[in-house]
Amino acid sequence: MNFEQFFEDRLRALKDEGNYRVFADIERKRGSFPVAACHNPDAPEEVAVWCSNDYLGMGQHPKVLEAMHDALDSCGAGAGGTRNISGTNHHHVLLERELADLHGKEAALIFTSGYVSNWATLSTLAGRIPGCIVMSDALNHASMIEGVRHSRCEKHIFKHNDPEDLARRLAVLDPDAPKLIAFESVYSMDGDIAPIKEICDVADEFGAMTYLDEVHAVGLYGPRGGGIAEREGLMDRLTVIEGTLGKAYGVLGGYIAASTALCDFVRSFASGFIFTTALPPAVAAGACASIRHLKESDVERRGQQACVAEVRRRLRLIGITTLENDSHIVPVMVKDPVKCKWISDWLMANHGIYVQPINYPTVPKGTERLRLTPSPVHSPADIDRLVRALSEIWSQCQLARAVA
Ligand SMILES: *Cc1c(COP(=O)(O)O)cnc(C)c1O
Numbered sequence: 001m002n003f004e005q006f007f008e009d010r011l012r013a014l015k016d017e018g019n020y021r022v023f024a025d026i027e028r029k030r031g032s033f034p035v036a037a038c039h040n041p042d043a044p045e046e047v048a049v050w051c052s053n054d055y056l057g058m059g060q061h062p063k064v065l066e067a068m069h070d071a072l073d074s075c076g077a078g079a080g081g082t083r084n085i086s087g088t089n090h091h092h093v094l095l096e097r098e099l100a101d102l103h104g105k106e107a108a109l110i111f112t113s114g115y116v117s118n119w120a121t122l123s124t125l126a127g128r129i130p131g132c133i134v135m136s137d138a139l140n141h142a143s144m145i146e147g148v149r150h151s152r153c154e155k156h157i158f159k160h161n162d163p164e165d166l167a168r169r170l171a172v173l174d175p176d177a178p179k180l181i182a183f184e185s186v187y188s189m190d191g192d193i194a195p196i197k198e199i200c201d202v203a204d205e206f207g208a209m210t211y212l213d214e215v216h217a218v219g220l221y222g223p224r225g226g227g228i229a230e231r232e233g234l235m236d237r238l239t240v241i242e243g244t245l246g247k248a249y250g251v252l253g254g255y256i257a258a259s260t261a262l263c264d265f266v267r268s269f270a271s272g273f274i275f276t277t278a279l280p281p282a283v284a285a286g287a288c289a290s291i292r293h294l295k296e297s298d299v300e301r302r303g304q305q306a307c308v309a310e311v312r313r314r315l316r317l318i319g320i321t322t323l324e325n326d327s328h329i330v331p332v333m334v335k336d337p338v339k340c341k342w343i344s345d346w347l348m349a350n351h352g353i354y355v356q357p358i359n360y361p362t363v364p365k366g367t368e369r370l371r372l373t374p375s376p377v378h379s380p381a382d383i384d385r386l387v388r389a390l391s392e393i394w395s396q397c398q399l400a401r402a403v404a
Contacts, residue, residue, distance in 0.1 A: 014183050016339035019359045026354070030060045033377040036354070042345070044352040048382050050372050051356045055157065055220060055328060056252030057377035063293050064286045068251075079278035080358040081275030083267075086186040087278035092270035095288045096255075099125045102218075102258035102291060108265055110255045112279055114215050114244030115143040117254030120272030121242065122147030122182060125262075128269055129178050136168060137183040137194070141213060144182050152374040160187075163198035170206040172177040179208035180239075185228035189363050189371065196229055207341030219248030220301060220328060225294040245287040249294070253279050253287055274281040303376025304328055307383070311374045313389045320394055329335075330372040331358075333392070334399070343393055351389040 016021040025039035026047065032050040032185075034057075058064055071091055077349065081087030092110060096286040099108035111117035126132045126148055134148045138160040148155050156173075157329060159165035162182075170179065181203050183194050196212065202320045203210045214227035222230025227243065240262065245253035256263065294300065308328045315322055315332070325330040334340040347353040355370045361370065394401060 004052070013041040017359075017360075019301075020340055024072060024354055024356065028059070028343060030065070031148075033057045033060050034245075034375065034382065037198075038354070039276055040348065043348045047348060047352040048385070049354045049356040050353065050374075050378075051370075052375070053216075053247040054250045055373060055375055056246045056250070056294070056304055057375055058219070058248065058290045058294070058300070059288065060377075061250065061293065064250060064290045067289035068282045068286035071282040075281040076284075081278065081280045082274065084274060084278060087282065089278065089281040091281040091284035091288065092278060095291075096196075098288050098291050099243075099257050100226060102227070103234045105229070105257040106242065107174050107262040107263035108255050108257040109247075109263045109273065111281065112253060113277060114213075114242070115255030116255055116272050117242055117244075118213060119141035119147040119150065121240065121256050121266050122177070122180075122384075123150040123272070124266050124270040125151075125209075125211075125240075126153040126180060127151035132175060132178045132180060135169065135181045135208065137161070139183060139187055139190075140184060141188070141215070142281075144213060148182065156275050160355055161192065161194050163202050165251075166199065167202045167205065170202065170208070175206075179206060180211055181208050181232055182211040182213075184211060184213040184215070184380075186221075186327045186329070188329065189358065190299055190323055191325035191327040191331060191333065193228060193326055196234050197237075197321075200234060204237075209242045211242065212238045213242045215242070215244045215247060216327070216329070217379060218243040219290070219294045220304070221354075222298075223292070225301070227364075231320065235280045236248060237320075245283075245290070249287050249290040251287040251290060252283050278314045286343065300376050303319065304374065307374035307376060307378050310380075310383055311372060311386070314383060315390065316393075318387065318391045320390055321400075321402050322372075328373065330374060332370040333374060334370060336366050337365070337368045339399075340370065342396065344370065346393055347389055351385060353386055353389055 027037040028036045036049050038047045079087040079089055096108045108290050126134050133154045135156050135158055140156050156169050158169050185194055217227035219225040221228050240256050240258045245251050337359040344357040358371045359368045
């Protein structure tokens with residue numbers, strides 16, 4: 001086989017569909033978020049980032065940076081080993097305590113990313129509980145899907161955010177089989193929110209465990225940033241709460257919070273936890289500082305919510321429809337992969353506005369979009385520039401506008 005030819009042909013097909021991924025080569029500027037230097041040949045030297053998952057700008061927060069500098073200077077660069085073999089640094093232990101407290105659980109366990117935490121935890125739980133059946137929301141993240149697949153357990157997909165469909169599917173299964181329901185709180189692409197209480201009610205009815213991915217909610221919702229389950233007073237009804245330290249907390253890493261026995265079980269059996277080097281101590285210290293800060297401070301959350309509301313309002317005024325939802329995610333639907341990429345390139349080249357196009361397979365074909373993530377670091381002037389640029393390109397492309 002001509003391997004090179006094969007790779008090139010497949011890439012050509014991706015490009016023809018408009019689904020080839022091109023990374024923007026940027027350097028975020030601490031102190032000036034959302035501004036980043038841009039190294040793309042066709043772009044201005046500075047751009048405003050409108051698609052970051054550093055939702056609150058915590059990646060440049062002085063407390064986070066100070067904690068990271070301190071830990072770097074006192075502990076050095078890397079952890080020096082896996083958690084089991086010399087790699088458990090006191091900063092990891094402190095971080096796990098902070099996370100257990102955040103979610104009102106007995107324990108927490110950190111991983112090198114949110115992806116790994118989902119993959120490792122689900123594959124371990126579903127793979128090691130004999131006869132375990134997983135019920136998975138139709139729009140679950142790739143990391144959960146891969147984890148469940150790796151476990152080789154029986155799996156059923158229920159309709160997105162539909163507790164009744166879930167109950168119907170559970171009702172025909174062996175009542176004695178152990179079951180786990182895996183879902184998310186805020187779905188990252190449409191920004192819609194799960195009916196957590198209703199899903200927990202169904203779980204109780206059928207004696208199932210519940211596994212909630214709060215990756216797009218931790219730091220952002222609830223009085224202490226514990227997520228949607230905290231906001232709704234439901235944290236104690238979830239068997240496992242999973243989250244990331246790389247989005248609203250602005251650093252890197254993933255975790256689960258659950259009972260002592262469950263965390264110890266995953267710690268003891270999950271290959272993705274055991275056989276990999278622990279996070280650098282400075283990363284753990286930075287994440288810990290970020291969580292602590294957002295437990296006390298509401299300023300960032302309120303700033304974000306105000307910016308989200310303003311962007312939605314301004315886009316509505318000029319007839320650009322965004323997908324309605326109750327979260328901080330503002331999807332502007334383009335519904336065509338080539339157009340979506342083209343608009344994104346145009347915004348970057350002509351206005352220094354960086355919004356990555358979101359195409360298949362991240363979203364279904366025909367639902368291509370620009371996913372805006374307004375934050376407390378976007379100023380009214382940033383919003384003005386964004387809205388004016390979108391208005392201009394909507395006219396140029398003759399894209400549909402709602403009649404006001
Ligand atoms: C980003 C994401 C993850 C993975 O988290 P990382 O820390 O980025 O690896 C998990 N679940 C969902 C829903 C995500 O969007």
